[in-house]
Amino acid sequence: MEPDLQTRPLGLYIHIPWCLGRCPYCNFYALDYSRSAFADYYDTLLQEKQLWMDGGIQALSSVYFGGGTPSLLSAEEIKLILQDLELLPGAEITMELNPIQINEKYAQALASTPVNRLSLGVQSMRDEDLRYLGRRHKAGEISQKLQILREAGFTNISADFIYGLPGSHSAETVASLGKLLEMTWEHISCYLLELTEDGPLAKDICRLPDDEELCRQYEQICRLLKSKAYHQYEISNFAKHGRESRHNLLYWEGNDYLAWGAAAAGYFRGRRYQNAADIARYRAAVLAGTKGGIIDEDAQDEQDYIMMRLRLVKGLDFEEYKARFGRDFSQGRQARIRKLKQMAFITGDAAGLRLDPRAYFISNAVIAELL
Numbered sequence: 001m002e003p004d005l006q007t008r009p010l011g012l013y014i015h016i017p018w019c020l021g022r023c024p025y026c027n028f029y030a031l032d033y034s035r036s037a038f039a040d041y042y043d044t045l046l047q048e049k050q051l052w053m054d055g056g057i058q059a060l061s062s063v064y065f066g067g068g069t070p071s072l073l074s075a076e077e078i079k080l081i082l083q084d085l086e087l088l089p090g091a092e093i094t095m096e097l098n099p100i101q102i103n104e105k106y107a108q109a110l111a112s113t114p115v116n117r118l119s120l121g122v123q124s125m126r127d128e129d130l131r132y133l134g135r136r137h138k139a140g141e142i143s144q145k146l147q148i149l150r151e152a153g154f155t156n157i158s159a160d161f162i163y164g165l166p167g168s169h170s171a172e173t174v175a176s177l178g179k180l181l182e183m184t185w186e187h188i189s190c191y192l193l194e195l196t197e198d199g200p201l202a203k204d205i206c207r208l209p210d211d212e213e214l215c216r217q218y219e220q221i222c223r224l225l226k227s228k229a230y231h232q233y234e235i236s237n238f239a240k241h242g243r244e245s246r247h248n249l250l251y252w253e254g255n256d257y258l259a260w261g262a263a264a265a266g267y268f269r270g271r272r273y274q275n276a277a278d279i280a281r282y283r284a285a286v287l288a289g290t291k292g293g294i295i296d297e298d299a300q301d302e303q304d305y306i307m308m309r310l311r312l313v314k315g316l317d318f319e320e321y322k323a324r325f326g327r328d329f330s331q332g333r334q335a336r337i338r339k340l341k342q343m344a345f346i347t348g349d350a351a352g353l354r355l356d357p358r359a360y361f362i363s364n365a366v367i368a369e370l371l
Contacts, residue, residue, distance in 0.1 A: 009061040015261030016070040024200035029263035051291040062247035075109035099137040107152035125179035158187035166207035186243040315354025
């Protein structure tokens with residue numbers, strides 16, 4: 001039997017789209033910061049919260065403030081958002097931080113809130129990379145910023161790292177990551193740079209490393225992190241023991257999560273939805289008493305489940321799949337599974353199926369064969 005909705009973990013994602021300056025590579029919904037517009041948005045966010053509170057929300061296992069730049073929120077604004085929400089004991093409350101905003105005053109104020117996990121947008125330990133990516137901090141500042149957060153009492157801190165920059169090579173990429181790992185982090189997320197043809201960096205698409213070089217960078221990143229006692233639990237994510245991102249695991253394991261804020265996407269009671277990716281339309285919807293955004297009628301729950309599960313190192317569990325969808329995973333897929341096993345792209349047993357580490361870099365193509 002599938003677990004009752006009330007017994008599943010429930011997360012909450014809160015989108016703060018404002019930025020002090022737009023990074024040219026970012027594909028998330030974000031806007032240039034304006035204090036007055038930010039204040040109006042914050043009021044709308046609190047109204048959206050009330051809509052959900054009026055309908056009743058079960059206890060939350062995690063909350064994630066993402067952006068944009070959620071560290072534009074003051075400590076008091078964070079507290080007010082979280083006020084009256086029921087949090088499970090030990091709930092994970094994550095906030096993304098821009099390194100340029102970290103100082104002793106803000107760190108101490110943040111420590112007075114329920115936030116207990118931080119994610120820093122470091123991206124690189126090479127200043128030339130940071131300039132290209134439009135980041136305002138310097139590589140040499142990260143150690144001091146991290147120390148400030150440690151002294152404020154934070155013990156669960158993640159760093160984001162980007163690889164695959166135009167013209168990059170594995171040696172310099174691994175050296176940059178090596179400098180990052182000279183510091184102590186509980187979690188590392190490593191993301192491949194993706195440029196779009198309509199984005200500010202479109203002219204550099206032709207300079208991106210080829211697949212062979214990207215695969216080399218990825219494999220060397222994985223080896224280095226393993227040598228530093230980080231275990232890989234998802235294609236792009238590595239953690240010290242017990243420090244996996246519990247909120248992101250909700251996504252990958254197919255559990256429910258609410259989404260508040262413009263452009264925020266959620267999954268609740270078997271339906272995917274997204275709030276309007278426009279401040280005015282988002283505000284109008286909230287003022288009209290609409291919660292749950294726009295339902296994605298075309299969402300394929302089964303396909304999404306397979307894609308997310310196979311991104312996890314532990315893979316897809318056959319019993320859980322059958323409990324959720326009412327049939328065996330192998331039904332109609334025997335030939336494809338056999339072919340992918342022969343190619344050494346997947347491994348499995350009677351309990352489940354998982355990607356072979358050699359297939360992580362081409363995971364999208366491999367998983368597509370099983371949809």
